[in-house]
Amino acid sequence: MAVNPDAKLLSFQDRLGTLGDGEPKQLNMKPESLSSNTPSLIGRAVISRPSVVSPEMPIEDAIAQMNACEDSYVLIVQNQQPIGIFTERDLVRLIASGQTISNKSVAQAMTQPVITICNADLTDAFSVFEQMQQRRLRHLPIVEADGTLFGIITKNSLRKALTPSTLLKLKLVENVMQTKVVCAPTTARVRQIAQKMSEEEVSCVVIVAPDARPIGIVTERDIVQFQTLGLDMAATSAQTVMSTPLLPVHPKDSLWQTHQQMNQHRVRRFVVCTQEGQLAGLITQSSLLQALNPAEVKQMIDLLQQEVEQLRTENQTLLEVRNQELENEQVSLNEKLQNEQRELQQAYVQLDTINAELEERVTQRSAELNQSERRWRTLLEDVQLAVVGTARDGHITYANPFFLNLIGYGAEETMNADWIKSFIPGPERSQVKDYFEQLYHQLEPSLQHQHSILTRSGEARILVWNNTLLRDTQGNVTGTMSIGEDVTERFAVDKLKGDFVAMVSHELRTPLTAIHGGIKMLSQGIVPSQSEQGQHILQVAAESSERLVRLVGDILALESLESGKSSLRRQLIHTQVLTRQVTDAFSILAAKANVTIEVSDPGLQIVADSDRLTQVFTNLLDNAIRFSPSGSTIRINTTPDYHDLDLGEGEAAVCFSVCDQGLGIPVEQQDKVFERFTQASHDNGEVKGGTGLGLTICRNIIEQHGGKIWVESTVGEGSCFYFTLPVDREKEDYLRR
Amino acid sequence: MSRTVLVIDDDQGIRVILKAALEFTAGWKVLLASSGVEGMATAQTERPEAILLDVRMPGIDGISLFRKLQAQASTKEIPVIFLTAQAREVERQELEELGVGVILKPFEPEAIAIQVRTLLGWLVD
Numbered sequence: 001m002a003v004n005p006d007a008k009l010l011s012f013q014d015r016l017g018t019l020g021d022g023e024p025k026q027l028n029m030k031p032e033s034l035s036s037n038t039p040s041l042i043g044r045a046v047i048s049r050p051s052v053v054s055p056e057m058p059i060e061d062a063i064a065q066m067n068a069c070e071d072s073y074v075l076i077v078q079n080q081q082p083i084g085i086f087t088e089r090d091l092v093r094l095i096a097s098g099q100t101i102s103n104k105s106v107a108q109a110m111t112q113p114v115i116t117i118c119n120a121d122l123t124d125a126f127s128v129f130e131q132m133q134q135r136r137l138r139h140l141p142i143v144e145a146d147g148t149l150f151g152i153i154t155k156n157s158l159r160k161a162l163t164p165s166t167l168l169k170l171k172l173v174e175n176v177m178q179t180k181v182v183c184a185p186t187t188a189r190v191r192q193i194a195q196k197m198s199e200e201e202v203s204c205v206v207i208v209a210p211d212a213r214p215i216g217i218v219t220e221r222d223i224v225q226f227q228t229l230g231l232d233m234a235a236t237s238a239q240t241v242m243s244t245p246l247l248p249v250h251p252k253d254s255l256w257q258t259h260q261q262m263n264q265h266r267v268r269r270f271v272v273c274t275q276e277g278q279l280a281g282l283i284t285q286s287s288l289l290q291a292l293n294p295a296e297v298k299q300m301i302d303l304l305q306q307e308v309e310q311l312r313t314e315n316q317t318l319l320e321v322r323n324q325e326l327e328n329e330q331v332s333l334n335e336k337l338q339n340e341q342r343e344l345q346q347a348y349v350q351l352d353t354i355n356a357e358l359e360e361r362v363t364q365r366s367a368e369l370n371q372s373e374r375r376w377r378t379l380l381e382d383v384q385l386a387v388v389g390t391a392r393d394g395h396i397t398y399a400n401p402f403f404l405n406l407i408g409y410g411a412e413e414t415m416n417a418d419w420i421k422s423f424i425p426g427p428e429r430s431q432v433k434d435y436f437e438q439l440y441h442q443l444e445p446s447l448q449h450q451h452s453i454l455t456r457s458g459e460a461r462i463l464v465w466n467n468t469l470l471r472d473t474q475g476n477v478t479g480t481m482s483i484g485e486d487v488t489e490r491f492a493v494d495k496l497k498g499d500f501v502a503m504v505s506h507e508l509r510t511p512l513t514a515i516h517g518g519i520k521m522l523s524q525g526i527v528p529s530q531s532e533q534g535q536h537i538l539q540v541a542a543e544s545s546e547r548l549v550r551l552v553g554d555i556l557a558l559e560s561l562e563s564g565k566s567s568l569r570r571q572l573i574h575t576q577v578l579t580r581q582v583t584d585a586f587s588i589l590a591a592k593a594n595v596t597i598e599v600s601d602p603g604l605q606i607v608a609d610s611d612r613l614t615q616v617f618t619n620l621l622d623n624a625i626r627f628s629p630s631g632s633t634i635r636i637n638t639t640p641d642y643h644d645l646d647l648g649e650g651e652a653a654v655c656f657s658v659c660d661q662g663l664g665i666p667v668e669q670q671d672k673v674f675e676r677f678t679q680a681s682h683d684n685g686e687v688k689g690g691t692g693l694g695l696t697i698c699r700n701i702i703e704q705h706g707g708k709i710w711v712e713s714t715v716g717e718g719s720c721f722y723f724t725l726p727v728d729r730e731k732e733d734y735l736r737r
Numbered sequence: 738m739s740r741t742v743l744v745i746d747d748d749q750g751i752r753v754i755l756k757a758a759l760e761f762t763a764g765w766k767v768l769l770a771s772s773g774v775e776g777m778a779t780a781q782t783e784r785p786e787a788i789l790l791d792v793r794m795p796g797i798d799g800i801s802l803f804r805k806l807q808a809q810a811s812t813k814e815i816p817v818i819f820l821t822a823q824a825r826e827v828e829r830q831e832l833e834e835l836g837v838g839v840i841l842k843p844f845e846p847e848a849i850a851i852q853v854r855t856l857l858g859w860l861v862d
Binding site: 402503505506508509510511512513514515516517518520521526527533536537540541543544562 | 749750751753754755757758761762793821822825828833842843844845846847850
């Protein structure tokens with residue numbers, strides 16, 4: 001007959017459902033021990049291989065099997081269906097009744113029919129437990145729908161399967177222990193004890209000492225064992241067979257602790273003693289399961305629920321308070337944040353302002369720097385001085401346009417070139433290298449230094465350098481910046497001046513020597529003045545004196561012309577007047593030299609400095625007479641409309657020439673004769689008088705007039721000296737005859 | 738003992754004065770040449786005991802002529818005294834390194850012979 005505990009089961013489930021629904025989520029309290037709706041829980045309680053016997057099995061065999069398996073029952077099964085059950089209690093009852101058990105089958109002693117439960121109905125462990133409590137069952141076989149045996153649930157297995165650790169931990173022994181305990185003295189016989197068990201319907205009897213202290217226990221299982229052993233139960237005293245000593249369990253111990261001890265010691269009950277050792281009660285596994293009594297559970301749930309509610313309320317209150325605190329804090333933080341944001345905003349505005357100011361300053365400074373750089377760059381680019389930067393290793397790091405132009409190289413070729421090897425002439429390299437070494441080692445060389453620079457064309461230019469050391473931020477020398485002035489022309493001019501002075505010195509000293517020496521020899525009587533030598537000396541002295549006078553005159557005249565101190569006094573002059581004057585002045589000298597002067601002059605009017613032109617003709621004629629052999633002719637020509645390639649459109653020139661039939665001038669000397677102190681000479685080395693400045697003066701005068709002067713000559717045939725004077729046709733009407 | 742000295746100078750005045758000074762104060766025989774070419778030829782033919790050589794001459798100048806004289810076996814032993822109007826120290830030192838000595842123009846006619854003797858190490862005649 002299957003049990004249908006649906007009604008109670010439903011209500012119990014309802015209560016569990018309520019517990020589940022009403023559970024504060026925050027507490028998350030859903031102890032597994034209170035949840036019986038776990039399939040594994042009931043599954044754990046089921047003994048799938050129950051202890052089974054056939055109906056015909058003798059009781060003794062059944063008892064032996066129970067003992068061997070340590071079961072409290074055997075199921076009597078027929079056609080795989082349980083028809084009855086024989087339990088330890090049944091045996092105790094049997095023994096108590098004094099009935100013999102030998103030669104009897106178990107079917108004759110079993111309890112029937114056996115109450116079973118259908119496997120399909122096994123949904124809830126607690127409901128099963130409740131049914132077993134109601135029916136006072138300690139064993140509940142499980143059958144399939146067709147009645148075949150599936151398994152069995154016992155209170156023991158149920159207790160083991162259930163893990164009501166929380167409840168058991170919560171509850172104490174004293175909450176569930178049986179206070180009514182059947183006791184017997186140590187002298188009681190086993191049979192008497194069995195009788196007491198049967199009468200009181202208890203599963204055990206506590207053996208007490210004379211002072212009522214519990215000292216042992218005899219259980220139903222012990223009776224079974226005694227029977228198996230064939231013990232004389234009527235004669236055997238409890239003291240002999242009782243289980244002792246008792247395991248200490250106290251009223252204040254937790255059920256969980258007791259449950260664990262039951263498992264550990266494999267017992268089903270404990271005698272509960274006080275701390276003084278007095279008997280307090282008895283706790284069995286039924287007592288433990290009673291802790292899981294649905295009513296008890298419900299009560300516990302209700303209590304817990306109340307507590308949960310209370311906690312929830314308290315928690316809610318706490319949360320609300322905390323929430324309020326948090327809200328207040330948030331408000332405060334918000335305000336603080338807003339303040340900070342405002343401050344940050346202000347700081348940003350300030351930062352923007354400062355940034356703008358800084359940018360403006362940077363822009364301004366950049367503009368100033370740019371302007372400064374432009375200024376310096378312009379200076380460097382435009383200055384008519386060489387600016388060269390060199391690194392410590394002697395390579396060029398910078399060269400300004402003036403320098404590049406001077407040396408004739410481009411910037412790409414010049415950058416990184418070796419300064420000494422590339423631009424210093426060989427003989428000067430050592431000296432330049434030494435100078436830089438001294439400079440770098442700060443041995444106080446002169447900051448000014450002069451040396452030559454080789455240009456691309458091979459010319460050597462002389463530069464005077466001012467050198468400045470360049471340093472990095474640590475003060476280490478990194479190179480030099482040099483500014484150089486090209487003094488080549490100045491040197492050339494100085495050299496020319498020096499040469500001129502040397503030349504003048506020579507030209508002056510030479511006639512002076514003759515004058516001085518001659519006069520001294522005559523005045524000291526070294527050479528008699530009336531002697532032939534004396535007269536010769538006088539003549540030489542006189543000639544030298546004249547020469548000296550002319551020379552001094554020419555020097556001064558040339559200096560005056562070149563310095564620009566004497567400007568031309570242009571006036572309208574008639575060429576024939578000029579040539580006639582000159583010819584007349586030289587007539588005596590020409591006659592003396594036996595030289596004829598012929599003039600061909602159409603008579604032109606020109607604007608020129610009459611005195612200067614006279615000086616030119618004088619010098620040319622003087623040279624011509626000196627170099628003309630006796631009997632030769634000197635010709636003076638004046639040619640109008642001379643076409644000079646250098647003259648522009650609309651411009652004209654008059655050309656004059658003085659030609660002689662003298663020795664002529666070698667080709668290589670023809671340009672040089674116009675230079676100072678350079679006189680034409682021939683293979684015999686003879687120089688015929690003159691100061692050596694006449695032609696130089698002529699050139700100067702003619703060039704000041706804007707004309708040209710040159711010589712065309714053939715050695716052995718004679719020379720022609722030409723000079724031109726530009727004229728203004730309209731102004732001068734120079735063709736008027 | 739009368740010495741023979743050759744004077745090579747392109748200036749007639751110098752030649753006349755030098756000849757008179759050396760002949761009248763020292764009694765030497767003075768040969769004259771007005772150019773480097775003429776001087777070379779005279780030196781080779783006459784083999785004078787000394788040559789007074791003007792530095793600045795047209796055509797072959799004094800230093801070039803000096804090297805030519807040194808290059809000729811017949812003339813290289815003839816001591817050469819340079820005559821110069823150059824006042825610059827540098828030129829004078831260069832000439833002194835080449836020849837026996839240098840006499841500057843203008844010179845003192847009464848002392849010229851002494852100068853020459855001193856430079857050449859000639860004892861007084």
